[in-house]
Amino acid sequence: MNNLEFGSExxxxxxxxxxxxxxxxxxxxxxxxxxxxxxxxxxxxxxxxFILLCLAIDFWTVKNVTGRFLVGLRWRNNIxxxxxxxxxxxxxxxxxxxxxxxVKPNEFRAFWGALxxxxxxxxxxGLSALFTLKFPSFIVCLSGFxxxxxxxxxxxxxxxxxxxxxxxxxxxxxxxxxxxxxMSSAPAAPAQSA
Amino acid sequence: MAEFESTSYSFGDLSGEMDxxxxxxxxxxxxxxxxxxxxxxxxxxxxxxxxxxxxxxxEGSNLLLRDWDLWGPLLLCMVVGAILHEGxxxxxxxxxxxxxxxxxxxVTLNNKLLGGTISFFQSVCVLGYCIAPLVGxxxxxxxxxxxxxxxxxxxxxxxxxxxxxxxxxxxxAAMCFIGDTAPSDRRFLAVYPMVLFxxxxxxLVITYSG
Numbered sequence: 001m002n003n004l005e006f007g008s009e010x011x012x013x014x015x016x017x018x019x020x021x022x023x024x025x026x027x028x029x030x031x032x033x034x035x036x037x038x039x040x041x042x043x044x045x046x047x048x049x050f051i052l053l054c055l056a057i058d059f060w061t062v063k064n065v066t067g068r069f070l071v072g073l074r075w076r077n078n079i080x081x082x083x084x085x086x087x088x089x090x091x092x093x094x095x096x097x098x099x100x101x102x103v104k105p106n107e108f109r110a111f112w113g114a115l116x117x118x119x120x121x122x123x124x125x126g127l128s129a130l131f132t133l134k135f136p137s138f139i140v141c142l143s144g145f146x147x148x149x150x151x152x153x154x155x156x157x158x159x160x161x162x163x164x165x166x167x168x169x170x171x172x173x174x175x176x177x178x179x180x181x182x183m184s185s186a187p188a189a190p191a192q193s194a
Numbered sequence: 195m196a197e198f199e200s201t202s203y204s205f206g207d208l209s210g211e212m213d214x215x216x217x218x219x220x221x222x223x224x225x226x227x228x229x230x231x232x233x234x235x236x237x238x239x240x241x242x243x244x245x246x247x248x249x250x251x252x253e254g255s256n257l258l259l260r261d262w263d264l265w266g267p268l269l270l271c272m273v274v275g276a277i278l279h280e281g282x283x284x285x286x287x288x289x290x291x292x293x294x295x296x297x298x299x300x301v302t303l304n305n306k307l308l309g310g311t312i313s314f315f316q317s318v319c320v321l322g323y324c325i326a327p328l329v330g331x332x333x334x335x336x337x338x339x340x341x342x343x344x345x346x347x348x349x350x351x352x353x354x355x356x357x358x359x360x361x362x363x364x365x366x367a368a369m370c371f372i373g374d375t376a377p378s379d380r381r382f383l384a385v386y387p388m389v390l391f392x393x394x395x396x397x398l399v400i401t402y403s404g
Contacts, residue, residue, distance in 0.1 A: 019229075045279060045287045049272060056268055064236075065229050074225060077315065079260045084375070086313035091220040101226075136288055 012101045016069050020110050023066040026058030027118045030144060034125065034137075048140055055147040062115070062151045067158075070111045071103050075154035090158040115155060119148040240265050247323045250370045259316050259371065267298070267322020270329050274395075277332055281402045290398070297394070298322060301387045305376060308384050312375040321388065324368040325395065331360035332399045339404040354400060361396040365389050 030051045037047035067073045072093030079086050093101065126141030160169050224231075239261055271294045279287040295318075302317035310317075335353045342349055368388055376384035 048288065048291075049276070052268075052272070056265075060236075060265075064232050068225060069229075074220070077262075077313075079262075079313070079316070081260060084259070084311055084313075086316070089218065091218050091225070093225065094219045097225075139288065139292070 011099070015104050015107055019066050019069045020107055022061050023070065023111060024114050026054045026061060027114055027148060030054035030058065031118065031121055031125075034140060034144070044136060048136075051140055052143065055144055059147045059151060063154065066111065067151075067155060070107045071155075072098060072101065073155055073158040075158050088154075088157075090154070090161075092158055115148075115152050119145055119152050122148060236263065236265070239263065243323050244326060247326050247367050250367045259312070259320070262316045262319035264315070264319060264322065267294075267318065267325070270322060270325050271295070274325070274329055274332060277336060278398060278402060281404060284402055285398065293394070294322075297391045301391050304387050305372065305384050308376055308380045310372075310376045310384060312372060317372060320368060320371045321391070324364045324371070325392070327360040327363040327367070328357070328392065328395055328399055331357045331396075332402065335399060335402055336404065339402075357396050357400050360399075361392055364392045368392070 033042070033047050033051050033054065037050075042050075063075070067075075074091045076089050076091075077086055078089045122141050122144035126138055126145055129135075129137040129141050240263065243263075243266055271291060275287040275290040275294075278284045278290050285293065298318045298321045299314075301321060302312075302314055305312060305317055306314065312320075331353075334356050338349055338353060365388070369385055372388065373381060373385060
């Protein structure tokens with residue numbers, strides 16, 4: 001009677017609210033300082049320094065902490081001690097690891113949402129800075145896109161795999177969408193022909 | 195909830211393709227290590243690297259090269275940029291920032307194109323950390339300029355000597371770590387841009403005038 005519930009005692013039930021706050025906090029602060037720094041009469045250099053610090057801390061936090069805790073993924077650089085060859089390693093928690101420490105859906109959404117939206121935001125801000133010829137602002141946006149985009153790239157590689165796998169994944173996704181649209185918009189031809 | 199389940203099952207579909215290693219599954223102890231341990235480990239590594247740059251030993255080279263990180267370079271770049279920004283006639287923070295990182299990137303690229311066996315980030319890590327003696331010289335110069343007045347020649351001579359020593363120290367430390375990784379017949383070609391990079395930074399230190 002108790003055997004069915006035996007395994008569930010080891011399942012980690014509580015979430016990681018602190019980790020989610022850390023994940024969102026630094027990236028959003030960097031964007032906030034960039035967009036609204038002028039209102040607090042911050043000089044460009046002061047805001048640049050603070051944005052840089054936020055981006056660096058956020059990069060480290062997302063890479064080393066929030067990925068592991070929220071979605072069970074990790075990516076890193078590995079240097080062979082003997083040959084000095086460097087390679088990139090993409091790791092994920094095992095199946096049973098995920099049973100013991102399941103990914104909470106809210107945390108999943110928060111993680112991937114912030115991971116995808118922030119580089120997108122920096123890219124848009126960067127384009128607007130470029131087209132208004134504000135070159136120092138463009139450099140800041142480029143740094144923001146670089147820092148945030150690097151984590152996005154690393155975790156996509158963790159989740160989906162190499163370039164071929166990403167292509168296949170994208171094709172499958174588009175294929176499914178086109179199929180569902182085709183099915184839903186197909187006229188009632190069989191009924192007419194009958 | 196449904197889309198979350200389907201993506202977690204897609205691991206099983208993709209792992210069948212063995213044309214390239216996709217990802218590894220890992221349940222190491224340090225995968226789930228507490229945050230505090232991660233932070234302390236990285237802080238200790240940064241501290242060790244600074245120590246090994248100031249007292250370069252052969253054994254320390256493994257630490258800088260194998261476990262590279264860019265915290266040291268970022269910190270030093272920001273300290274120097276902030277100090278030089280305040281000086282009159284010196285570079286702005288943004289200018290120094292771009293000079294530092296583009297300079298490191300160019301020196302690294304040069305090393306790699308000459309057939310060096312070091313990776314991009316390792317080289318930027320070493321170049322950044324080896325600036326530490328020059329940062330010390332800059333702080334010394336700032337103290338000298340603030341605390342003493344007059345005796346221009348003496349102050350300049352003091353700053354010049356200290357900066358020269360720091361320049362030699364930085365260059366030697368960087369050569370210690372990177373020099374071996376360049377092919378032996380092109381060592382001069384690999385070392386020259388690096389020394390030039392430190393020379394430019396030393397020049398900025400000497401011309402800093404509070």
